[in-house]
Amino acid sequence: MRAYLRFELRRLVRDPRLTMFTVLGPVVTYLIFSPLAGDDRLSGLDAATALMVGLAGYGAVAGALTVAGSVAQERASGWLRQLRVTPLPPGRVLAAKALTSMLSGVPAVVAVGLTGVLQHHVTLSAGRWAALVALLWVGTAPFALLGLAIGYGLAPHLAQPAVFLAFLTLSVLGGLLVPVAYFPDALRDLAHALPTYRFAELGWRTVDGRAPSPVGLTVLLAWTVAFAGLATGAYRRSTGRR
């Protein structure tokens, strides 16, 4: 398992284009939009910090979803079958893939964080920075699992748009791009039920020095369990073969 994880990570490093997209998108968005919010207070934070967390989360979700969704290609190319005739158990392949997907969200978090520091002099203690990166890493678990569900469930030409649609819907409605403070009430209630909002909330609370909320954790965990179920089901069906 460790060897396979290493192998996957080396691949990720060798082909940084995918990561570049998930890094560039939120960084550029942050550069452009953070000055527009001015002195607004969002989620109890100054706008520069709140947007930084939202867009860091946006990048992390993008990374986790797209890398996990790429199993559609690996399945179609026959690579997963090739792995099945090695001693590596299929469950481990799934686990390693989920871990790699989660890790692919981290560069975006770091990059947007750096941009926040450089552009708006966002200041946090070292401990809060560490907690922020760690939570925005672990919190990508449901998105990695959703990506795997799509990747195992759909052919590559359908998986790509499906990943994109899921990503866009979840991140916009979850308030990662435009903060929920600007949402009408009904949409805000919807946002509160989404994993993306609860994921970013982990970050908002962290930079504010607060522990994750029990409601937030519960919502996030429920989505994680649901997506894990979907991923396992899709995985089983894909290996059953006809």
Add this chain to the structure above:
Amino acid sequence: MDDDAVRLAGLTRRYGPVRAVDALDLIIPPGSTVALLGPNGAGKTTTLEILLGLLPADAGTAAVFGREPAEAVRAGRVGAMLQHAGFVPGATVGDLVGLARALHARPLDTDRILDLAGLTELAARRADRLSGGEAQRVRFAFALAGEPDLLVLDEPTTALDVDARRTFWAAIRRYADDGHTVLFSTHQLHEADEYADRVVVLAAGRVVADGPPARIRALAGARTVAFDLAGGPVDGLAELPAVRSVEVRGERVVLTTTDADATVLALATGRGFRGLEVAAPGLEAAFLALTSTGTES
């Protein structure tokens, strides 16, 4: 029991109404190099997929070194080169060989693997940017990295040119000479003939011939001799020289023979005929005719 590399008994696999593998029995002792020969659709790939644990059987049993196929794979005793097994982007040949080695308890040395597969010069290249033949060699390297006791190769030479084929088979032979069991599928008689010490011919999911290459070659040399009876008797046709089977379709008779010259000569001197045709029926038809129950003897 435990000594058999492969033991298939009554193996059956259906796709809808089609029996891809039909009550197939096959035992392969360790240390042999066996060719699974047959046309496309004969059930070669399905058989191999079942004995690699990739596909469940509908009926019958498959055992590899006395274990369930998937278990034998998990134990690292089997290595396989599949058809259409692609590589993921971003990995070099060296990465792939390294991964394959890391997944096995007692792998071969990296240099040895690269040398056997003819990849020494390509180790730093990205596997998704290789030619078809080169990629095939990477598949080979991936399959043998763990030094499996049984090496399974599904149509291993399809993407290779003539030179690459020769190098490839030389490598396989070296691997087999070290006492490993090799099972490969092919639809080319000459490959089976040249590189296997036993040839198992499959047609329509069944074993239709099984023996040393020389015997299979002789069987495959069969011809059909067809003609109209023109009022002549059917009796005695089976007793003509070299005739292996007789089939009567109304007026027309089709004889399968291992020596068309002798058969036609005897026909011409002994009895009359009209519309004579001698044809090479192709591997599959030849084996089907030779093994069908319709043979009179």
